[in-house]
Amino acid sequence: MEQPRRSLLRWLLGGGFSASIISFLYPAFRFMSPPEVPEASVNEVSAGKVQDLRLNQGRIVKFGSLPVLLIHTTAGEWRAFSAVCTHLNCTVQYRESSSQIWCACHNGLYNLNGQVVSGPPPRPLDQYSVHVRGDEVVISRRA
Amino acid sequence: MAEVTEPSKTSTWFEERLGLASMRKFLAHKTVPVHAGTMWYYFGGITLFLFVIQVLTGTLLLLYYRPSPGEAYESVQFIMTRVQFGWLVRSIHSWSANLMILAAFVHMFSVVFLRAFRRPRELTWISGIALLGLALGFGFSGYLLPWNTVSYFATKVGTDMAAAVPGVGHYIARFLRGGDDVGGATLTRFFGFHVAVLPGLTTLLLLGHLALVQKHGMSAPRWAEEERERKGMPLPQMAFFPNFFLRELMAWYAALGVLGTLAALFPWELGVKADPFAPAPAGIRPEWYFLAPFYTLKLIPSHVWVFEGELVGLFGFGLLALWWVALPFWAVDRKGVERTRWVTGAGVLLLAYLTTFSALGYWR
Numbered sequence: 001m002e003q004p005r006r007s008l009l010r011w012l013l014g015g016g017f018s019a020s021i022i023s024f025l026y027p028a029f030r031f032m033s034p035p036e037v038p039e040a041s042v043n044e045v046s047a048g049k050v051q052d053l054r055l056n057q058g059r060i061v062k063f064g065s066l067p068v069l070l071i072h073t074t075a076g077e078w079r080a081f082s083a084v085c086t087h088l089n090c091t092v093q094y095r096e097s098s099s100q101i102w103c104a105c106h107n108g109l110y111n112l113n114g115q116v117v118s119g120p121p122p123r124p125l126d127q128y129s130v131h132v133r134g135d136e137v138v139i140s141r142r143a
Numbered sequence: 144m145a146e147v148t149e150p151s152k153t154s155t156w157f158e159e160r161l162g163l164a165s166m167r168k169f170l171a172h173k174t175v176p177v178h179a180g181t182m183w184y185y186f187g188g189i190t191l192f193l194f195v196i197q198v199l200t201g202t203l204l205l206l207y208y209r210p211s212p213g214e215a216y217e218s219v220q221f222i223m224t225r226v227q228f229g230w231l232v233r234s235i236h237s238w239s240a241n242l243m244i245l246a247a248f249v250h251m252f253s254v255v256f257l258r259a260f261r262r263p264r265e266l267t268w269i270s271g272i273a274l275l276g277l278a279l280g281f282g283f284s285g286y287l288l289p290w291n292t293v294s295y296f297a298t299k300v301g302t303d304m305a306a307a308v309p310g311v312g313h314y315i316a317r318f319l320r321g322g323d324d325v326g327g328a329t330l331t332r333f334f335g336f337h338v339a340v341l342p343g344l345t346t347l348l349l350l351g352h353l354a355l356v357q358k359h360g361m362s363a364p365r366w367a368e369e370e371r372e373r374k375g376m377p378l379p380q381m382a383f384f385p386n387f388f389l390r391e392l393m394a395w396y397a398a399l400g401v402l403g404t405l406a407a408l409f410p411w412e413l414g415v416k417a418d419p420f421a422p423a424p425a426g427i428r429p430e431w432y433f434l435a436p437f438y439t440l441k442l443i444p445s446h447v448w449v450f451e452g453e454l455v456g457l458f459g460f461g462l463l464a465l466w467w468v469a470l471p472f473w474a475v476d477r478k479g480v481e482r483t484r485w486v487t488g489a490g491v492l493l494l495a496y497l498t499t500f501s502a503l504g505y506w507r
Contacts, residue, residue, distance in 0.1 A: 089303035093422030
């Protein structure tokens with residue numbers, strides 16, 4: 001009779017102790033994981049006037065909380081891509097000398113279609129649509 | 144007949160309460176082996192000394208630093224331009240961080256080449272490697288705090304590497320960033336890691352590491368013991384206190400001299416304030432101790448067979464770290480015979496990889 005009572009007590013004490021540890025750790029663990037903050041969905045932004053960006057130039061534009069690279073090509077076309085490198089999240093830039101998109105962090109190169117030319121990026125850049133309304137350049141998400 | 148001096152009332156009072164005699168007795172028995180490689184024993188102490196400098200200067204910086212994207216850069220600028228000796232305190236903190244990591248690497252490689260990780264010191268080795276990992280964590284988290292362009296992109300790359308871990312990567316990256324991308328929440332978190340979490344963990348682990356060093360004593364290399372055995376003499380020993388301790392103090396003084404010179408002649412720069420909507424600047428690179436993995440990631444192509452290059456890189460770094468932590472276990476074969484050449488070869492290879500790739504990462 002002594003042994004079962006002892007093991008029951010040990011089980012109750014051990015179980016209670018473990019449960020209390022878990023009850024302390026669980027809220028702490030949940031506290032540390034950041035809450036999902038819903039952001040207002042942005043589908044279209046104005047990127048300024050046509051004359052603000054000369055031929056063979058690029059500029060980063062705020063698209064909600066995301067950086068988008070707007071390019072005015074030498075041929076006069078407008079292109080826009082996500083400015084976040086698909087390799088390790090750095091922000092890319094337009095290289096006027098080679099008319100390519102370049103990531104300075106690990107030397108990734110993309111062409112003007114967002115396709116990887118060389119370096120470590122595993123995927124092409126996401127492309128956005130660009131429209132010119134009057135003299136205003138508008139960037140929008142692709143359907 | 145020698146005159147016996149009576150202990151003073153003050154020393155008796157402290158003796159009753161602290162029992163210092165036992166500590167003196169303990170110190171009197173502790174010895175350090177003397178051989179051609181004795182100088183390498185000082186680097187553990189130098190690392191500890193630089194850690195203390197970090198705690199002291201970090202505490203001073205805390206008086207002015209403000210951990211928010213709108214104020215962090217400006218507060219460091221304020222420290223460097225308006226606060227008296229602020230530039231020096233920050234410069235010492237930054238230089239000391241780098242020298243501490245350098246001293247820790249020297250200490251680690253000296254342990255490898257002197258084979259000080261041998262049984263029963265496996266846990267001392269593992270706790271030491273964990274401390275080096277925490278030191279790198281200090282470097283990574285502290286790097287972001289001035290909120291400049293270089294540190295912003297280094298944190299983006301570093302946390303995105305964590306995101307590449309299959310399955311749990313997304314959660315780890317969100318935990319580190321405090322959200323989906325590097326921003327104000329990341330800065331607050333990194334500040335918390337840097338001034339509370341990491342110092343707490345480091346102090347605990349450091350106490351354990353030092354306790355293990357005390358328990359097992361200083362390891363003498365096999366070659367030094369064998370050389371003495373051939374001559375039929377025991378390996379000479381030096382009393383830890385005061386002989387080794389005073390020499391260690393001199394080493395600390397030299398380290399302080401180097402630190403002060405570097406901090407005064409080459410003040411640590413602040414750089415340009417981080418702009419999340421600016422492209423990564425040309426020539427961007429991390430701190431020297433992350434240059435080898437940085438350059439490796441540059442070389443790995445976008446895909447290796449069917450896997451993404453960054454995943455392959457991450458897997459490789461993970462395997463390398465595991466293999467290195469397990470060093471004391473594969474350094475002996477099943478019969479207990481030491482694999483001396485393997486260990487030396489591994490140490491030389493790792494050292495060659497780190498130095499070559501760091502140099503290439505710096506210059507290319």
